[in-house]
Amino acid sequence: MADISFYHLQRQPLEEALPKLMERVQAAGLKAVIKLPDRGLMDTMDKVLWDYDPASFLPHDKEGCPHPEAQTFYLTTGDDNPNGATVLVLVDAVDSAHVTSYDRCLYMFDGRDEGIVAKARADWKSLKDTDAKLSYWQQRETGGWEQKA
Numbered sequence: 001m002a003d004i005s006f007y008h009l010q011r012q013p014l015e016e017a018l019p020k021l022m023e024r025v026q027a028a029g030l031k032a033v034i035k036l037p038d039r040g041l042m043d044t045m046d047k048v049l050w051d052y053d054p055a056s057f058l059p060h061d062k063e064g065c066p067h068p069e070a071q072t073f074y075l076t077t078g079d080d081n082p083n084g085a086t087v088l089v090l091v092d093a094v095d096s097a098h099v100t101s102y103d104r105c106l107y108m109f110d111g112r113d114e115g116i117v118a119k120a121r122a123d124w125k126s127l128k129d130t131d132a133k134l135s136y137w138q139q140r141e142t143g144g145w146e147q148k149a
Contacts, residue, residue, distance in 0.1 A: 001131050001132060001133060002099060002100040002101070002102055002103065002104065002105055002130075002132040002133070003103065003104045003105070003132070003133045003135075004099065004104075004105040004107060004127055004132045004133065004134050004135070005104070005105070005106055005107065005134075005135045005136075005137060006107045006109070006120060006124060006134070006135070006136045006137065007021070007106060007107065007108045007109070007137050007145065008109060008111050008120075008136065008137065008138045008139065009108060009109065009110050009111055009112075009139065010111040010112075010138065010139045011139045011140075011141065011143075012139055012143070013110075014045070014091060014092075014108060014110065015044070015045070015048045015052070016052075017108065017139075018034070018045065018048070018049075018089070018091075018108065019048060019049055019052040019053065019056075019058060021089075021106060021108075022034075022049065022058050022060075022073055022089075023056065023058065025073075025087055026058060026059075026072060026073075030085070030086055030087050030104075031071070031072050031073070031074075031083050031084060031085040031086065031087065032072075032073050032074070032085050032087035032088070032089050032106075033073075033074050033076060033080075033081050033083065033085040033087070033088050033089065033102075034060075034073055034074065034075045034076070034089040034091065035076055035077065035078070035079070035088065035089065035090050035091065035094050035096055036075060036076070036077055036091045036092075036094065037077070037091065037092050037094045038077060039077060041091065041092075042062055042063070042075050042076070042077055043062070045075060045091075046060070046061075046062050046075055049073065049075075058072070058073060059071065059072040059073065060072060060073035060074065060075060061074065061075070062074070062075040062076065063075065063076040063077065063078060063080070068080075068082035068083060069082050069083055069084070070083070071083045079096055079097060079098055081098070085102070086102055086103040086104065087102060087103065087104045087105070087106065088102040088104070088105045088106070089105075089106045089108065090105060090106070090107045090108065091108050091109075092108070092109055092110055092113070092116050093107075093109050093116045093119035093120050093123060099127070099132075100130055100131075100132055105132075107120065107123070124136070134149070135147055135149065136148050136149035
């Protein structure tokens, strides 16, 4: 049964929230596929994961790299899982036919975009009809996350 956590970005942009969540994934000894809606955002997040904290290291690469199987975090616009990840990260309500085949899915969506919010709501309703365990997290005013459902 997949554990799917919806992360509603309201106060902190993806560029700040994603690296912090990936630190937690790495600390748990897990690998992740990070699926993004387009190549431009994939390139941006590649740079963010390299630069966000000089004291930290999040080993990753993106689709087209020479050794995708060796990556802790693999950024892609596709549905491939070359690194054998057990965690799927979906950004901005991007679709994946394989959500429930991962142990865990982190569904991160921008609360400032009504189209993305509407798609996230529709996806929540659709996933409620599966055997997946759903949770919904909202950003606190002071930072961090608070579970709301």
